[in-house]
Amino acid sequence: MASLYLVAHTPLAAGPKGFPKEGGRSYLPGALLTEAAEEALFFYTLGKHPDFAEMVRAFLLAGNFSQVGNVKDFLLARLRERYLELQELTFPEKIFLPEIQSRFIQTIEVASGRMVAKREHQVFVGVVSLEAEVPTVLKYAGLSYCEALARAELRHLRSTVPKLVPFYEDLTNRLRRFHFPLRAGYWTDDPFGGLLLAYWRVKEVREIIKRRLKRDPLPKNILFSPQDKATFGWVEITEKI
Numbered sequence: 001m002a003s004l005y006l007v008a009h010t011p012l013a014a015g016p017k018g019f020p021k022e023g024g025r026s027y028l029p030g031a032l033l034t035e036a037a038e039e040a041l042f043f044y045t046l047g048k049h050p051d052f053a054e055m056v057r058a059f060l061l062a063g064n065f066s067q068v069g070n071v072k073d074f075l076l077a078r079l080r081e082r083y084l085e086l087q088e089l090t091f092p093e094k095i096f097l098p099e100i101q102s103r104f105i106q107t108i109e110v111a112s113g114r115m116v117a118k119r120e121h122q123v124f125v126g127v128v129s130l131e132a133e134v135p136t137v138l139k140y141a142g143l144s145y146c147e148a149l150a151r152a153e154l155r156h157l158r159s160t161v162p163k164l165v166p167f168y169e170d171l172t173n174r175l176r177r178f179h180f181p182l183r184a185g186y187w188t189d190d191p192f193g194g195l196l197l198a199y200w201r202v203k204e205v206r207e208i209i210k211r212r213l214k215r216d217p218l219p220k221n222i223l224f225s226p227q228d229k230a231t232f233g234w235v236e237i238t239e240k241i
Contacts, residue, residue, distance in 0.1 A: 103121055152200065
């Protein structure tokens with residue numbers, strides 16, 4: 001295990017109901033970081049390994065999508081079979097946070113830029129130390145995924161929510177300096193998050209996703225903090241700060 005730091009460059013949230021607590025202390029479940037790493041590796045693997053991409057494409061074209069959760073579970077199970085390095089990925093079960101803040105947040109629909117909800121929410125912004133083990137492949141995957149996600153959101157929001165353009169332009173410039181970038185925690189209400197992002201350009205698969213899952217491959221919405229002028233969940237795992 002290595003001594004690392006989790007840096008929340010923008011507001012980091014644990015879930016719709018806030019952070020869980022133990023003994024009066026708020027914590028981030030380590031499983032949220034594991035899930036974020038798996039989503040990043042899934043995106044990376046689709047682009048790097050044509051045979052894996054074809055297997056997933058065939059499943060999406062022929063699958064029975066009666067339950068969205070089953071689709072996500074199946075995709076990530078195939079990923080774990082492909083990358084045994086994921087067995088080495090280890091985050092603490094509970095990452096206790098030094099300070100929790102409250103933010104007024106907006107939920108913005110990516111496709112239209114429409115604000116669909118607003119409320120107060122618990123967030124963490126800052127740095128916390130942790131003991132973790134992160135396979136090297138995940139560092140490359142995190143960058144690939146975060147850059148694609150940031151550019152996809154910017155592409156849609158440039159015309160619909162221009163106030164977010166400076167944030168995303170700065171973010172895309174900074175991501176390459178992150179040691180291990182991730183999009184983590186509660187940053188969208190979309191059950192798939194960015195898992196299907198890699199298929200937004202593939203017309204055949206995009207159309208089947210729209211028809212069978214009743215959605216677009218891009219995340220449906222994102223959480224935005226007016227105070228921070230930033231969207232949620234852009235974090236970094238690093239060896240030093």
